[in-house]
Amino acid sequence: xxxxxxxxxxxxxxxxxxxxxxxxxxxxxxxxxxxxxxxxxxxxxxxxxxxxxxxxxxxxxxxxxxxxxxxxxxxxxxxxxxxxxxxxxxxxxxxxxxxxxxxxxxxxxxxxxxxxxxxxxxxxxxxxxxxxxxxxxxxxxxxxxxxxxxxxxxxxxxxxxxxxxxxxxxxxxxxxxxxxxxxxxxxxxxxxxxxxxxxxxxxxxxxxxxxxxxxxxxxxxxxxxxxxxxxxxxxxxxxxxxxxxxxxxxxxxxxxxxxxxxxxxxxxxxxxxxxxxxxxxxxxxxxxxxxxxxxxxxxxxxxxxxxxxxxxxxxxxxxxxxxxxxxxxxxxxxxxxxxxxxxxxxxxxxxxxxxxxxxxxxxxxxxxxxxxxxxxxxxxxxxxxxxxxxxxxxxxxxxxxxxxxxxxxxx
Amino acid sequence: xxxxxxxxxxxxxxxxxxxxxxxxxxxxxxxxxxxxxxxxxxxxxxxxxxxxxxxxxxxxxxxxxxxxxxxxxxxxxxxxxxxxxxxxxxxxxxxxxxxxxxxxxxxxxxxxxxxxxxxxxxxxxxxxxxxxxxxxxxxxxxxxxxxxxxxxxxxxxxxxxxxxxxxxxxxxxxxxxxxxxxxxxxxxxxxxxxxxxxxxxxxxxxxxxxxxxxxxxxxxxxxxxxxxxxxxxxxxxxxxxxxxxxxxxxxxxxxxxxxxxxxxxxxxxxxxxxxxxxxxxxxxxxxxxxxxxxxxxxxxxxxxxxxxxxxxxxxxxxxxxxxxxxxxxxxxxxxxxxxxxxxxxxxxxxxxxxxxxxxxxxxxxxxxxxxxxxxxxxxxxxxxxxxxxxxxxxxxxxxxxxxxxxxxxxxxxxxxxxxxxxxxxxxxxxxx
Numbered sequence: 001x002x003x004x005x006x007x008x009x010x011x012x013x014x015x016x017x018x019x020x021x022x023x024x025x026x027x028x029x030x031x032x033x034x035x036x037x038x039x040x041x042x043x044x045x046x047x048x049x050x051x052x053x054x055x056x057x058x059x060x061x062x063x064x065x066x067x068x069x070x071x072x073x074x075x076x077x078x079x080x081x082x083x084x085x086x087x088x089x090x091x092x093x094x095x096x097x098x099x100x101x102x103x104x105x106x107x108x109x110x111x112x113x114x115x116x117x118x119x120x121x122x123x124x125x126x127x128x129x130x131x132x133x134x135x136x137x138x139x140x141x142x143x144x145x146x147x148x149x150x151x152x153x154x155x156x157x158x159x160x161x162x163x164x165x166x167x168x169x170x171x172x173x174x175x176x177x178x179x180x181x182x183x184x185x186x187x188x189x190x191x192x193x194x195x196x197x198x199x200x201x202x203x204x205x206x207x208x209x210x211x212x213x214x215x216x217x218x219x220x221x222x223x224x225x226x227x228x229x230x231x232x233x234x235x236x237x238x239x240x241x242x243x244x245x246x247x248x249x250x251x252x253x254x255x256x257x258x259x260x261x262x263x264x265x266x267x268x269x270x271x272x273x274x275x276x277x278x279x280x281x282x283x284x285x286x287x288x289x290x291x292x293x294x295x296x297x298x299x300x301x302x303x304x305x306x307x308x309x310x311x312x313x314x315x316x317x318x319x320x321x322x323x324x325x326x327x328x329x330x331x332x333x334x335x336x337x338x339x340x341x342x343x344x345x346x347x348x349x350x351x352x353x354x355x356x357x358x359x360x361x362x363x364x365x366x367x368x369x370x371x372x373x374x375x376x377x378x379x380x381x382x383x384x385x386x387x388x389x390x391x392x393x394x395x396x397x398x399x400x401x402x403x404x405x406x407x408x409x410x411x
Numbered sequence: 412x413x414x415x416x417x418x419x420x421x422x423x424x425x426x427x428x429x430x431x432x433x434x435x436x437x438x439x440x441x442x443x444x445x446x447x448x449x450x451x452x453x454x455x456x457x458x459x460x461x462x463x464x465x466x467x468x469x470x471x472x473x474x475x476x477x478x479x480x481x482x483x484x485x486x487x488x489x490x491x492x493x494x495x496x497x498x499x500x501x502x503x504x505x506x507x508x509x510x511x512x513x514x515x516x517x518x519x520x521x522x523x524x525x526x527x528x529x530x531x532x533x534x535x536x537x538x539x540x541x542x543x544x545x546x547x548x549x550x551x552x553x554x555x556x557x558x559x560x561x562x563x564x565x566x567x568x569x570x571x572x573x574x575x576x577x578x579x580x581x582x583x584x585x586x587x588x589x590x591x592x593x594x595x596x597x598x599x600x601x602x603x604x605x606x607x608x609x610x611x612x613x614x615x616x617x618x619x620x621x622x623x624x625x626x627x628x629x630x631x632x633x634x635x636x637x638x639x640x641x642x643x644x645x646x647x648x649x650x651x652x653x654x655x656x657x658x659x660x661x662x663x664x665x666x667x668x669x670x671x672x673x674x675x676x677x678x679x680x681x682x683x684x685x686x687x688x689x690x691x692x693x694x695x696x697x698x699x700x701x702x703x704x705x706x707x708x709x710x711x712x713x714x715x716x717x718x719x720x721x722x723x724x725x726x727x728x729x730x731x732x733x734x735x736x737x738x739x740x741x742x743x744x745x746x747x748x749x750x751x752x753x754x755x756x757x758x759x760x761x762x763x764x765x766x767x768x769x770x771x772x773x774x775x776x777x778x779x780x781x782x783x784x785x786x787x788x789x790x791x792x793x794x795x796x797x798x799x800x801x802x803x804x805x806x807x808x809x810x811x812x813x814x815x816x817x818x819x820x821x822x823x824x825x826x827x828x829x830x831x832x833x834x835x836x837x838x839x840x841x842x843x
Binding site (some may be wrong): 043109110136138139143144146147148150151152154155156157158159160161162179180183184188189190191192193194195196197198199228229231241251252255279280281303324326327329330331332334366367 | 461466550552581582584585586587588591593594595600601602603604605610611612613614615616617618619620621622623626627648649652653655656659663762794806812814815816817819820822823824825826827829
């Protein structure tokens, strides 16, 4: 997975040197009703996953730039060149999560971790490695295998003053904690009339992995999305993983942070200074003109891979990593729809009742007038994820399907 | 329902006996055989001819839990268990609970409150016996039968009644209702509709107490949490999972089982393989105690020890209070399954009547004094109803408040602003 990421980054970066006339609107296959703004002498916009953006500062794009680098410490109007010249440090996504968690635990002694094998074992995905040695067995608590109860325990601790981070070893296991997450985590602030806050973070890896079988390949975001009172975010890069982890811990709301099993080894250079990523904002991955592709988590990389092919074919897709699964950032999404007038949603949830389904409804409701074509939504098949590699591959959306979908949308 | 039980049964060496060795703490894991069986039947009321039982009944005195042990029996002139002040406090609290619940029934049938309302009549001894020993910073977690727990913990009757009427002056602004009583000020952590759901929350509160002491180094933090739940809950996974965790980490919590023998229409004996709930404590490494939950002084004695244990950092205790609800499961329950003889048996052991008798017979209070308390409580409850009646219903603008502690959670709207910044937001819908 890491290699494909590097590939995409390099490919996109390489495009920045290609002559702008290859994107002449006359050669495009899309025939829009509204005219595209012609880019004059544009250096092709590269949005790297490290969060820095090289922009030709088109006023419309300025807002998108501000969305990416939402650092607490840096100035919001810093030029891209200076932020990308900071040395930073390179690490893998799971290390970024750990760094974020460790920094928050250093900053606030009330932050604690609970979960199976988070302590002595260091976490089954190594996200909490070393933390128990540093902070002790009570702050990094190894729980028995009782998801419902230790999630409830985390909620009770949050109500009484602590800021727990509850880890589900696999998001699927949190199905056992659904009672506590739905009834207590989401609702208690409301049913108590605002008396108790529940600043809990529930996190863990989910999504379809490599032949992990049906039960370990679940997408819980579709099940949790209706719960009122919670926020859901999905990280996809080391930069936003650390930023979202920190923001989630600092938030007074209960936040569910979705990680993906296959993204833990992504490598990226992230800033040295303290920063957080806004929980409610989406991330502009690749600005474009022809079609808006909304995605999140692992599918972001399938989309970027497809984008490579699309660009070669003459398309200019705008890729947005929605990041905030609940609530949706309708501003970023709306601005994009108003620009491109075509929307493709690429998600890993199943067709029925997934995040894509909700997003389709939200976009239709809010931006119907701006759409030139019906929204297309590519989701996983409504099947329990099979074990066989070939079958599993067909369950999730592959880059080729994304390319076909864009071609169809832009006809 | 058999009466062949002693006043208390232990499944560990009783540690709360014998004042002479009060300072030393026996290992909680020594086992003593219960002195008699906890028998029961759904059909017949089997009256026991156990002499020990009759003796304790005939004497009329409320004997301490320690009666089982021979050493204590030799003290034939038991010192009084409570002072006059304490006695009156207990009496008032129980009368408040009873009067309040009776008023709830009235108000429900008059259409002032709706939904599911579960009344606590008959079980007052458990609530009063335990909660009156707590400090304000100690936490209580309850179930849907939580009105009286709230009152005992100190939540004003006005706030509880308003909440039941669904008014904005209720303790949860009308948003919780009968089954969700919360009070931050009084550390009442709910009020839960699903059984067993509150037990992990209570375990979390106890965890916080331990965390504060050991990680945050608040050396004097010895807050205790009480988790109240019923016999039906004791067959639920959350119960066992939390017994395990609490014992494992020696959390300052007391698990109080209000065993009223019935889970709506399901008799405890029909639902449970081993109906002696207190025995499940030692299986997890904590003492399990059975106490007569219709006797507030006995409950109080046991509570004192259990809470003391938790406060000293010795870990959790499981206390099974054998009690009974005089009314149905809820106001919607026709209560047809329970044997009238069983009901009569327990009605005769009304905890309020028993305490009253104790106070008078031991010259702790006079009839007139107690009547004055009755009257005072009636006034409190009437006032609560009046207050609730006069209170306003929640306005439309309240609908979206309190969904999120940080309303930024409603997200960013198409115009680029956070929805919560829009003054008209509360008049709209909450979809994101």
